[in-house]
Amino acid sequence: MNEIFHLEVGAGGVATLTFDLPGKKANIFTRAALVELDALVGALTLRRDISILVLCSAKPDIFIAGADVEEIAHVTDPVVAETGSRYGHRIFSAWEALPFPTVAAIRGTCLGGGTELALAATWIVVSDRPELRIGLPEIQLGIVPGWGGCVRLPRRVGLLAALELILPGKAIPGRRAAKLGLADAVLPDAGFLHHVRDFATAKAGTRGGPRRRVGWRERLLISNPLGRRFVIEQARRKTLAQTRGRFPAPLAALEVVATALGEGAAAGFEAEARAIGRLATSPVAKNLIYLFRQIEAGKRGGDEGTERIAEVHRPAVIGAGVMGGGIAHLIADKTGLPVRVKDLQPEALATALRHASGLFERQVRRRRMKPAEKRRRMALVQPTLEDDGLASCDFTIEAVVENLGVKQRVFGELSKRVGDRAILATNTSSLSIEDIGQLAAHRERVVGMHFFNPVDKMPLVEVVVGKHTGRLAARAAAAFARRLGKTPVEVRDGPGFLVNRLLAFYSAEAMWLLDEGFRVEDVDRAMVDWGMPMGPLRLADEVGLDVSAKVGKILHEAFGDRLPFPAWIDRLAEPGRLGVKSGLGVYRYDGRRQLGPDPALAGRLGLVPRHRDPDLGALAERMVLPMVNEAARCLEEQIVANPGALDLAMVFGTGFPPFRGGLCRWADQEGLVRLVERLERYADAVGPRFAPCEALRRFADEGGFAAAFLSETRIA
Numbered sequence: 001m002n003e004i005f006h007l008e009v010g011a012g013g014v015a016t017l018t019f020d021l022p023g024k025k026a027n028i029f030t031r032a033a034l035v036e037l038d039a040l041v042g043a044l045t046l047r048r049d050i051s052i053l054v055l056c057s058a059k060p061d062i063f064i065a066g067a068d069v070e071e072i073a074h075v076t077d078p079v080v081a082e083t084g085s086r087y088g089h090r091i092f093s094a095w096e097a098l099p100f101p102t103v104a105a106i107r108g109t110c111l112g113g114g115t116e117l118a119l120a121a122t123w124i125v126v127s128d129r130p131e132l133r134i135g136l137p138e139i140q141l142g143i144v145p146g147w148g149g150c151v152r153l154p155r156r157v158g159l160l161a162a163l164e165l166i167l168p169g170k171a172i173p174g175r176r177a178a179k180l181g182l183a184d185a186v187l188p189d190a191g192f193l194h195h196v197r198d199f200a201t202a203k204a205g206t207r208g209g210p211r212r213r214v215g216w217r218e219r220l221l222i223s224n225p226l227g228r229r230f231v232i233e234q235a236r237r238k239t240l241a242q243t244r245g246r247f248p249a250p251l252a253a254l255e256v257v258a259t260a261l262g263e264g265a266a267a268g269f270e271a272e273a274r275a276i277g278r279l280a281t282s283p284v285a286k287n288l289i290y291l292f293r294q295i296e297a298g299k300r301g302g303d304e305g306t307e308r309i310a311e312v313h314r315p316a317v318i319g320a321g322v323m324g325g326g327i328a329h330l331i332a333d334k335t336g337l338p339v340r341v342k343d344l345q346p347e348a349l350a351t352a353l354r355h356a357s358g359l360f361e362r363q364v365r366r367r368r369m370k371p372a373e374k375r376r377r378m379a380l381v382q383p384t385l386e387d388d389g390l391a392s393c394d395f396t397i398e399a400v401v402e403n404l405g406v407k408q409r410v411f412g413e414l415s416k417r418v419g420d421r422a423i424l425a426t427n428t429s430s431l432s433i434e435d436i437g438q439l440a441a442h443r444e445r446v447v448g449m450h451f452f453n454p455v456d457k458m459p460l461v462e463v464v465v466g467k468h469t470g471r472l473a474a475r476a477a478a479a480f481a482r483r484l485g486k487t488p489v490e491v492r493d494g495p496g497f498l499v500n501r502l503l504a505f506y507s508a509e510a511m512w513l514l515d516e517g518f519r520v521e522d523v524d525r526a527m528v529d530w531g532m533p534m535g536p537l538r539l540a541d542e543v544g545l546d547v548s549a550k551v552g553k554i555l556h557e558a559f560g561d562r563l564p565f566p567a568w569i570d571r572l573a574e575p576g577r578l579g580v581k582s583g584l585g586v587y588r589y590d591g592r593r594q595l596g597p598d599p600a601l602a603g604r605l606g607l608v609p610r611h612r613d614p615d616l617g618a619l620a621e622r623m624v625l626p627m628v629n630e631a632a633r634c635l636e637e638q639i640v641a642n643p644g645a646l647d648l649a650m651v652f653g654t655g656f657p658p659f660r661g662g663l664c665r666w667a668d669q670e671g672l673v674r675l676v677e678r679l680e681r682y683a684d685a686v687g688p689r690f691a692p693c694e695a696l697r698r699f700a701d702e703g704g705f706a707a708a709f710l711s712e713t714r715i716a
Contacts, residue, residue: 004036006058013051013100014200020058026065027057029113034091041094051204053098054196055121056105061131063104066112069141069296073289075280082277088113088147089269096120101203105196107189110134111171116145119152124182125199126174127189134182135171139249141292142285142659146276150256151268157181159228162257163235167250225262232258246531246659249279283669287661291651294644294662295487309476310421312483316340316393317352318410319400320383323427325352326455327397329359332380334484340393341383349383356381359456390417395480397449399427402550404435411446412439423476425449429500430551433466433493444470447477450497451486452653453543460652461486466493489649492639495558496551498646499653501634502663503539504555505626507548508565510536512686513619515566517610520586520597526619531657536623537586538594541579545586549573564689568605625679625690628667632696635664635705643668643705664705672700 003022009015017040019027027033044053057063067088075081095102095117104110104118107127115136118124126132136145136153144150145166154162157180165172165182177183187195232254239250252275260268279285312335317328320343331339343349360378363369369377390396396414400406407426414424424446426436437446448464461481465474474490481488491498513523514537524535540548549572556563572586579585580592588595602609631646640646647662660666667675676697682690702708 004033005040009049012201012204013049014197014204015050015053017053017055018058019064026062027059028065028068030068038091041091044098050100052101052200054103054105054200057108059108061108063106063108063110064114065109066114069289069292072280078277078281081280082273085146085273085276092117092120092148101206103200106134107192108132111137113147116147116149119156120148123184123203125185125187125196126177126183127192128174128186129189132174133171134177136166137169137171139167139169139253142249142282142288143279144249144253144256144272144275146272150253150272151260151265154257154261159231166253167239228258228261247284252279284659287659287665290661290665291658294648297644307472309479312395312480314393315395316342316390318342318396318398318414320348320352322351322355324399325355327399327451328352328381329356330455330484332377338380338382340389341381353383387417391419393418393422395423397425397427402428404431407436408439411437415441423447423473425477427451430496430554433464437466443468445473447473449477459487460649461488462497462499463488463490464493464497465490487652489645494639496555498634498640498649500551502627502630503654504552504563505630506623507536507540508563509623509626511566511569514607517608518614519609522614523619526616527623529616530620531660533655541585541587544581545573545577545579562689571605625675627663628675629679629693629696631663632699633693636695642709668704668706672704676700
């Protein structure tokens, strides 16, 4: 008896196969599901009472979410990984060869193996639900589509469109899928299965599938070896420029696609299986899968508690300007809710509106939004100089100037004007949540929501929990952050919270390297070569030298001799030298284009660059190790719950190289015992700021960060 797939044959031989994995919110291809599907497909080949078969999902929001990532995470033998790919090929090819047409009826999210099974169907129809997404995200896990996606997708949508989906691992809306030819019809979500049955009835008994409308350019590319080779080579060069060769999966996908188009489907399946065997057991894939599991764990953590979190209906942003405008744009764009933007100054409101409008306009230019939709969304951003209407707001985000006295007054007044259950969030980057909420009437509703700049691009939000913050407020802030498309990481209130605290030690060491005579370009190139998106000095310019100096001063006062800065640090920022925003900082700029280090800076600070051709790996180590040392303190102080959450925050908040898995993951792979020894050597050779802390020594004795947090003593 089938437990996962349920078959019903209706009038006219229109059959429905429903995928319903017991006890799960999403359908995934577990080992049991694949075994059952394998046997079922074998039995279906003998059926003569079926004229067409519809595959659908019993899950309301998910069609099929793909393969079981947990099983991939635990594969260590390339032969086992390759065998798993071949098994999927055999099942899906048998599905494709059934003696009757099939329809994949996609009403919810369809990813990975789900999309690959749909590609093996005769027809694909999708619901018009705006949240529906379909795609092949395997590249983001460090592997390639392994059950025929690299072979079938180019044949269905063409080479260029296939590469645009496969290489970044993008998932696209249903209407976009239909426009590309990935879906054959978009059907109304209301009465979806009824419309699907009508579609299937019309196609029952037909021979062959739909005729693909491929343009002359695509026909030329697919049929012409020179054209294919040109496109693949251009894509390879672009991929190398973007990844610097650190992510092998996109390059492997290009090889598989080229093989499939040049040598046929059988050769493509073979190349795909070999690529899976090679990639699924690689360190990069394991690290990316580790990060994926941290993201999923964070989503599950948001379900804690028995009290229901009320959905936000009436948000407000208190404090306009660029940051306020960015947050307001995000709320209007992601939730479709009207958002009140309150400020005392008309000029600040004008700045917020210009910034929000510019962000929407950029979406229009990139064809992610139509002009009419831009106007509709922009109308949701509602500026005001008055307090009227705040009483109805159920979620406020304060984004006023980073001044404790000002924020305290805002929260004192705001807590009296909003409803009794409204959440009061502050977008502070350095001030204590406890201090900010001192004058609030309901301190349990005060929580930090630290958005990273630029708001529209940075995926992390630190949900900062003060001593008086209630669990409901923390959960509500995390839930709203997820609704905004962000990844929340809960952190405890403390100097710099988590990300800025760790970055301060990284940035301070970069300044010390300048003080020792290393050149600006070498310091930054060391970290870019190590995998960071930009070096620490360029990052300081990006944040603003004035902001960096202010945060650095606050954290130096908090941590004292653990976080020293060179004596010239207070002279780094000056009027006209604030970084990118002023056109001059550590580097010179033409707009946002970096022109090179400012040659006058060293002389002004009394520095003498004297090191030529330094060991860039050694420079990177000097900047990364202080973060590892401080991460141990953060974990010991329970600033963050566990190493996984810390790693997620560093990857999403700083661009820490995902292929390294995060700061703690990297440190564990290097070996904490070895890193303690390296810190001791630096403490002797450079200064006591490198001395390994006792927390790091304890983690090293326990076998590493991950091992320590898996131990029974820490779980207890």
